[in-house]
Amino acid sequence: MKRSKRRTIVAARRSYFVSAAGDNGADGLTPATAWLDLTNPNARTWLPGDTLWLRGGDTFAGPLTFGTADAGTAGSPIEVTSYGTGEATITRSTAGESILVTNAGGYDIHHLILTGPGVNTGHSTQSNSGLRCLVNDGTVKSYLRIHHLDVSGFAHSGIHVQAGSETSGYTDVQITDNETYDNFQHGIDVKGVNGIVGWNHSNFKVLRNRSHHNVGVAGAGASGNGILLEFIDGVEDAHNVTYENGGLNTGAAGPCGNWAWHCNDLWMHHNQSHHNRTGSGTDGNGFDFDGGMTNSIMEDNESWENEGFGWIMYQPAGSREWANNIIRRNTSTNDGRKLNAGIGGAVYYSNHEPTSTFSAESYENVVNFDVAGCLNEPEALFLSFSEHPGVINVHDEVFHLNDGGGATAVPFRSVPASKGFTFTSITETL
Numbered sequence: 001m002k003r004s005k006r007r008t009i010v011a012a013r014r015s016y017f018v019s020a021a022g023d024n025g026a027d028g029l030t031p032a033t034a035w036l037d038l039t040n041p042n043a044r045t046w047l048p049g050d051t052l053w054l055r056g057g058d059t060f061a062g063p064l065t066f067g068t069a070d071a072g073t074a075g076s077p078i079e080v081t082s083y084g085t086g087e088a089t090i091t092r093s094t095a096g097e098s099i100l101v102t103n104a105g106g107y108d109i110h111h112l113i114l115t116g117p118g119v120n121t122g123h124s125t126q127s128n129s130g131l132r133c134l135v136n137d138g139t140v141k142s143y144l145r146i147h148h149l150d151v152s153g154f155a156h157s158g159i160h161v162q163a164g165s166e167t168s169g170y171t172d173v174q175i176t177d178n179e180t181y182d183n184f185q186h187g188i189d190v191k192g193v194n195g196i197v198g199w200n201h202s203n204f205k206v207l208r209n210r211s212h213h214n215v216g217v218a219g220a221g222a223s224g225n226g227i228l229l230e231f232i233d234g235v236e237d238a239h240n241v242t243y244e245n246g247g248l249n250t251g252a253a254g255p256c257g258n259w260a261w262h263c264n265d266l267w268m269h270h271n272q273s274h275h276n277r278t279g280s281g282t283d284g285n286g287f288d289f290d291g292g293m294t295n296s297i298m299e300d301n302e303s304w305e306n307e308g309f310g311w312i313m314y315q316p317a318g319s320r321e322w323a324n325n326i327i328r329r330n331t332s333t334n335d336g337r338k339l340n341a342g343i344g345g346a347v348y349y350s351n352h353e354p355t356s357t358f359s360a361e362s363y364e365n366v367v368n369f370d371v372a373g374c375l376n377e378p379e380a381l382f383l384s385f386s387e388h389p390g391v392i393n394v395h396d397e398v399f400h401l402n403d404g405g406g407a408t409a410v411p412f413r414s415v416p417a418s419k420g421f422t423f424t425s426i427t428e429t430l
Contacts, residue, residue: 013049013076016041017083020058031055031083038064038090045069048076048106054088062090062098062114072106074143074172079108087150089113092128095155101133105141105170109149116153116183129160129189130180136164140202144173151178157186158211161201163231166193169200176207180214185223187211187245192231192262199264204235211242211257216249218279224248224255226273230262237268246284247277254283254308262292262320269297274304278338284308286335289327291319291353297326303335310335310367313349313392315358322351325360333368349392359391370402 015029018041022034034055035041041052042065049072054060064080072078080099082088090098090112098114101107114130130151135141144161151158158180163169169192180187188211192200206227216224226242229235237258246255257273260266268287278284286303288311289296303310310332315322336346346369351358 013047015051015053016044017053017055018058018060018088019055020060021055037061046072046078048072048078051079051081053081053083054090054112056082056084056086056088059089059091062092063096064090064099066101066104066107068103068137070101071104072108072143074106077106077108077143077145079110080112081109082111087111087113089115091115092154093117095128097129097132098151099131101131103135103137103139103141105135106143107133108145110145110147112149114149114151114154114158116155118153118182128154129157130154130183131158132160132162133170134162134164135168135170138165138167140167140169140171142170142172144170144175147174147176147178149178149180151180152182155184157189158183158214159188160186160191161189162191163193163200166196166200168193169202169231170204171202173201173203174205174207175209176205177209179210180226181210181212183214184217185214185220186225186228187214187242188227189225190229190232196231199231199233199262201232202234204229204232206235206237207239209240211240212244214245216246216255216279218248218250220249221251221253222249222255223251224277224279225259226257226276227259228256229260229266232260232266233264235260235263235266237266238270240271242271242273242286243275245276246279248279249283250279252280252282254278254280254285256283256285256288256308256312257303257306259285259288259290260293260296261288261290263296264294266293266296268301269299271301272303273301274306276306276308278307281338282308283312284338285310285312286332287311287330289313289322289325291316291322293322293325295324297328298330299326299328301330302333303331304333305337306335307338308336309348310346312347313360313362315351315353315356317352319353319356321356322353323357323359327360327362327365329364331366331368334370336369361393361395363394363396366398366400368400372402
């Protein structure tokens with residue numbers, strides 16, 4: 001993560017300073033009269049336009065907490081950042097967050113290092129995150145800017161934006177230019193509420209983040225993800241890099257580099273996802289449009305050397321409509337390295353919900369597939385509809401296949417044969 005050499009102090013409604021050389025008996029209004037730790041910031045009420053400056057290079061014991069009364073606005077957000085040389089660190093040695101924002105919007109949090117107790121079995125089941133923004137009061141909060149954070153060592157997520165009730169959520173959120181790594185469950189996690197009609201969140205941008213070595217939890221479902229987005233209406237997911245996630249997850253629902261479910265109008269483009277892992281033979285994918293995705297586009301992404309699929313279109317049983325999605329101009333190179341026999345190769349499209357729509361168009365994708373080094377499956381594209389058909393138009397795809405290890409590479413396999421699929425203009429090279 002690129003470090004700024006010095007943070008410039010700019011005028012705000014009121015600025016407060018914290019320094020390891022400070023004094024909690026001072027007024028905190030200048031660097032020379034800075035507070036010593038986070039005791040006073042946690043005790044005061046923050047107003048729109050206020051800024052909390054933490055001295056770069058210093059380490060402060062968290063948590064730093066904000067509540068309902070500490071509400072900024074889009075025009076005058078509450079800002080939390082570093083000053084001086086380098087970034088300040090907020091650390092947690094036990095369960096809990098470094099920064100917790102509850103039932104409040106209007107925040108700009110940036111240029112900080114957040115560190116947790118580390119990835120070890122003693123903390124794997126705890127729910128702490130580096131930065132957690134939670135709304136559970138039945139309202140939608142507006143305006144979060146989360147950028148240039150370095151977050152590691154937390155049991156749940158590096159960055160966690162969460163709706164805690166059906167009518168709660170966030171809108172106008174940007175999560176950009178962060179690095180999240182060495183966390184257990186997720187690097188970046190936007191969480192909604194299962195079973196709702198509609199979406200908790202809206203108008204998100206998740207851009208230029210690096211999320212890696214988020215290892216997953218043995219036996220836990222869907223942990224070890226780089227980026228997970230859910231229950232958002234309108235989101236751009238672009239120019240992110242996810243890698244080396246998921247290796248400790250042994251559950252049946254495995255990890256993924258960058259994925260979403262129950263989102264509408266999601267634009268996933270120009271991302272890279274590689275060398276993601278699985279502790280079992282399930283998932284470990286590069287990208288995934290999972291259950292309940294609608295009116296979304298996955299395009300111009302690159303995946304390579306993932307133990308799971310390069311990308312997957314998957315509708316599990318019990319999910320709502322999965323429809324009108326487009327998968328185009330993506331490239332998969334030598335994915336599907338470790339999948340269990342019978343569940344797929346490099347790319348996977350599958351529907352297991354008989355009562356909801358499953359429809360998409362897939363075209364101009366390129367799959368480079370070398371069977372040598374692949375544990376089980378010789379298929380570049382594996383299509384499985386169980387007993388539940390869908391409507392998938394697959395056309396103008398290019399498969400570059402290379403036999404090896406006694407196995408013969410094949411372009412695609414459908415179970416049952418061709419059920420719900422149309423194929424045109426498929427190019428194969430051996």
